[in-house]
Amino acid sequence: MRRLLGLLVLLLLLAPAQAMAARLALVIGIDSYESLSPLDRAVGDARAMAQRLGELGFGVTEVLNPNRRDLSLAITAFRQSLKPGDMAFVHYSGHGVEINGRNLLLPRDMPLPTMGAEDFLISESIDLNDLMTRIAESGATVRIFVIDACRNNPFPERGVRGVGGVGGLAITTPPNGTFVLYSAGFRQTALDRLNADDMASTSVYTRVLLEQLAVPGASISDVARGVRGKVAALAESVGHQQSPAYYDELNQEVVLSPEPAAKSVAGDTAPAVAEAFEVARQINSVDGWQVFLQAYGKGFHADMARVALRDLLARSVEPTRVSATPEGGLVASFTVPLKGKIVDWALQFSFTTECEADHRIIVTSASGNAINVMDRGLKRCSGTPVTFTGGADGPRDFAGTEASGEWRFTMWDLDKNNHTGTLNAVSLRLVVRNDDITTEQTIALTGLPAAVPSPL
Template identity: 25%
Template sequence: MALIVGIADYQNAPDLYNTTNDGKLISETLKKLDFEVSEHFDIGLDEFKDLLKRFEFESETADVALVYFAGHGIEVGGTNFLVPADADAASRQRVADTSVSLDDILAAVDKARQLRIVILDSCRNDPFASADGKDTLTLENASVRSSLAPPSPERGTLVAYAAEAGAIALDGAGDNSPFATALAQTLKTKDLEIGLAFRRVRDTVLKATGNAQEPHTYGSLSGQPYFLAGQSQEINGLESADRKNAWSRLEVDQEQVLQVAAREGDSRALKGLAYMRLNPEGDRFDPSQAAALLEKAAEDGDPEAMFELARMYERGIGVDQDVEKALTLFRKSADAGFADAINDLGFLHFQGGLGITRDPKKAIEFFGKAADLRHPEAMFNYAALIDDGIVDGKQPDDAAEYLYRALRSGNEEVLGQLSDNPDMFKVSTRRSLQRKLAERSFYTGTIDGQFGPQTQRGLRQAYGLSE
């Protein structure tokens, strides 16, 4: 799913030339890539907020959620704001108060199942820079004020700027900006991995502008490859382990780009190259080299690399087996908020292992943390533990909420269990889940805890299946 917003006609700020054209270009490009696109131009604050709220709900069942914004953007107090058509320009703070924050945009894409991307084509001149006598970031020559500050997206979300934070994006001489033109051309390139696609966009814009404009990305996608076009799209539907192995299917030219990115310290590139060398069926199979690549990414603070390296030390794959080092890496990864590591530590404490004494209470704490990070299996397991009455302070309504979130995340096991074996949960939990389905307009029947055809239909709809 994609939400496209372009603002050209401002009530209280200079109009922009290419933003509507750019929005339409990206919209048409994404439609050809089978996106469900919602496009809106010259909208005000209230409509913008309503669109984001609806998109946040609807994109929960999408594999990919993408927001593209073209218009004025400003930074106030370290927070980025995207300016709607009717923003109040009385002061810089009033502009912020009547605009949409980047945090709002990030929340709107946050629950998509595989890929979350925010693209801001809004690093133009800041028309509000002197509204209250205070400047924002300036270029070295101090002659032009710019608009946006570096964002801090959650791991698993990519934010792309048309120009590096603190720099200016150009409108170009044609009907579309250099950035939008490069983005549209690149996204539809067949069999081009999405992370590498944004590197190609950067290179294309640099060339088109004579190095005057350099797009920049912030945040990080997951370590699994993803393709928007071409036969490689079949990779997107594979299970997690197979998705990682699929890095080895990249063409040589894309592997070379990964190697360049890895030398620059790009952790996702390091992981991609490592996964290539962990595929036993690939011609690049080399576990010791994979461990070295993951070590580098882990040293740079990447929690996914820490987790994968921990598994290698646990099993002695590519490295000498070292259970203590494995446990240290699991804990570092968990401390950095990596849900897989947190969930695994839950099982280690629940069952005992790696020298950890069995501690069910501690295990439940880990399962809860992983569930709150929307780890699919953890949400289901934590709901079952709550239903069993062994999680202090949690009630059937909490169990139902985790089951609902697991459904929305695309957890097939939850859909299967609730469809085929609903009696594994108490009636009180089933009633609470029916209420949650009803609140989201997925169910209109009686709240009785009986999962008949109408409830089953609601479960499928909440999961994202249409009748």
């Protein structure tokens, strides 16, 4: 009993520190090049990778077909979002070229240079080594880069044949704490498809990588080795040489898909489960029940723990703080106690107006992600309920981000008139996964109805 109590207390003490370390990903895919030959599967690679990383608990920023300015802005924003101790994952699918030993990633609006215009090409592209250095400077402890740009030289046309190598990318030395996966080896090119009958939306390399990333307990080194063997065999079956390279400069073993935690407490005997359940019952906190379910996820005690957790969640939400914003809007702040990554969400609200359409509503999660759920109004009147759904059927901005902490529901009236409307009700439903335990919570905001301040 004493040992179990000590373990639960230790886990509870460690939980806040672990929550501070985030998994964040930047996923880039470019098909629609303006001057270079278009690609068929780079965007498909990016979309599939973004979905898989979200399933692995990453907060994902997906950037499709960016020009040079948008790509630079996305990289800067991602760099600024990283904190010391975080895990950063960067995936790039698109054209790349090697110039004098420098690996360059090419944006959508990369112009077609003339022969000998290497300096111009370098200035208009993203240098991979510079990108890795910038991410390392964030203090993120683990940085993983997937570079699927090992295609043919995109400058084979007459007049530019001297720009870039014959294909593939060069050997690189990543900063300490970095793991880099390439879709092909040094001077090799990567297959987009195996043959004319291959209609998959992803490249050969990415579809194998997606499969390996989901293997429970596999380290990133195991993933890279598994991908190399399978891709090489597939490429050889169609007479192509492609042996994906990887460079490991990590200082620790990194597992992206952990083993199920059903046996994390020593012994799954009935007395041990009963004793652990009694400790969790005496603590009776959201953290305590989540720790118990991580250790014992099945059986009668697990079912009872879920009942206790649902009951506690229904009573553990702090009262909503409703106030006016400095800009003249209405803000309702509330706390979500449930720890874990969001896998699905839905928002329902109603407000009363006299058919006035010009309102704006923004919901901001505890991690700072914001969704504009209404802009310039919905052309509806008199408190019509409106539901916004996340996950696969709606905006994905909250998927993969931490649920616990303070959220904000902010509403502005955009018209300078006498009637501004009244916010009547707001409820937020969250489905959260903590390790392999999924929990649902619905929060109804208190302190409503409330009038939206007039901008006059």
